[in-house]
Amino acid sequence: MHFSTRRITAHTTYPFHIARPGASVDGSVVRRIVVSVEHDGIVGMGEAAPSPYYNQSLEAVEDVVSQLATKPALVGDDPFLIRAIVDRLLEQFGQHRSAIAAIDAALHDWVGRKLGQPVWRMLGLDPSVTKPTSMTIGIGSPDEMTERILAASAFRSLKIKVGSDHDAETLSLVGRHAPHARVRADANAGWDPGQALDRINALREFPIDLIEQPIPAGRSDELERLHESSPLPIFADEDCVVPEDILELAGKVTGVNIKLAKCGGICEAVRMIHLARAHGLQVMLGCMAETSLGVAAAMQIASMADVVDLDGHLLLADDPFSGLVLDGDRVLPSDRPGLGVVEVMR
Ligand SMILES: [Mg+2]
Numbered sequence: 001m002h003f004s005t006r007r008i009t010a011h012t013t014y015p016f017h018i019a020r021p022g023a024s025v026d027g028s029v030v031r032r033i034v035v036s037v038e039h040d041g042i043v044g045m046g047e048a049a050p051s052p053y054y055n056q057s058l059e060a061v062e063d064v065v066s067q068l069a070t071k072p073a074l075v076g077d078d079p080f081l082i083r084a085i086v087d088r089l090l091e092q093f094g095q096h097r098s099a100i101a102a103i104d105a106a107l108h109d110w111v112g113r114k115l116g117q118p119v120w121r122m123l124g125l126d127p128s129v130t131k132p133t134s135m136t137i138g139i140g141s142p143d144e145m146t147e148r149i150l151a152a153s154a155f156r157s158l159k160i161k162v163g164s165d166h167d168a169e170t171l172s173l174v175g176r177h178a179p180h181a182r183v184r185a186d187a188n189a190g191w192d193p194g195q196a197l198d199r200i201n202a203l204r205e206f207p208i209d210l211i212e213q214p215i216p217a218g219r220s221d222e223l224e225r226l227h228e229s230s231p232l233p234i235f236a237d238e239d240c241v242v243p244e245d246i247l248e249l250a251g252k253v254t255g256v257n258i259k260l261a262k263c264g265g266i267c268e269a270v271r272m273i274h275l276a277r278a279h280g281l282q283v284m285l286g287c288m289a290e291t292s293l294g295v296a297a298a299m300q301i302a303s304m305a306d307v308v309d310l311d312g313h314l315l316l317a318d319d320p321f322s323g324l325v326l327d328g329d330r331v332l333p334s335d336r337p338g339l340g341v342v343e344v345m346r
Helices: 058-070 082-093 097-115 142-151 167-177 196-202 220-229 243-249 266-278 292-299
Strands: 002-016 025-039 042-048 135-137 157-161 182-186 208-212 234-236 255-259 282-286 307-309 325-327 330-332
Touching: 002 058, 025 058, 025 097, 042 097, 042 292, 058 082, 058 097, 082 097, 082 266, 097 266, 097 292, 135 142, 142 167, 157 167, 167 182, 167 196, 196 220, 220 234, 220 243, 243 255, 243 266, 255 266, 266 282, 292 330
Parallel strands: 135 157, 157 182, 182 208, 208 234, 234 255, 255 282, 282 307
Antiparallel strands: 002 025, 025 042, 325 330
């Protein structure tokens, strides 16, 4: 098995502002790495979307993949042994889960191509039951946000980043320009725990379905108190990275946002979904600002999620890959083998 990397760049349709310093999406430029595995004349591909927030970087992804050539026992020579390979990689490179996610995706793509079947079929899943995705409306001026809300008129659910002093104005714009839309409000760990309940209560007049990560990560007891008193469901995102986090969050939130780039790929995400269900947590499946290649990996298991937030590729003006289907406001995987994604020739 031969693994290789190459960097790719894409651009978001609208500038993307995230409150956190060091975010991997800066303005409108999205930098990602395609990890390829070549074996037996077949090539599988996966995308790495490292996030500095989780101490991930493009350089670290390249470093991990380059080490596979010098440590052949880590991956072996049978791409079908995905679970065993991923377990060894987690042991060796547990801090670099976006790299492992890309390797996991490339192996799934390879096996699907080898068998001539889409990955969701290999996993025994039925994409026809996949929930609609929400569409992210990035923060901008009122005119910019109005344009984005109107452009998202096909989506019943909008993801709004909250945490500024303008939240009520922003949500009023949704009410005015998308009166039938429901809202998922993402605070990205931005609220002071002492003020979070007041912040949530101040938004009660708006059609909000859930609040994502209202307070900084690592304060699960405060999250639990907020969950107990909040009139709205609370979902953990920044607090929910790896399977062990599910155990800490059990009973303290309504649900968890699982992302392949955080946890290490399809194998780990499936493990987390089962863990979350066993602990009575709802499952949201999310993504980073990823191309169709990265979102396609998550899309294979999206039918397992209660809440789907897989719009990364829809935010791009020049997605370098194609293959996902957009049916109204539902994103679906294709019927093609593997991840079902092909590179767009420009
Ligand atoms: Mg979030």
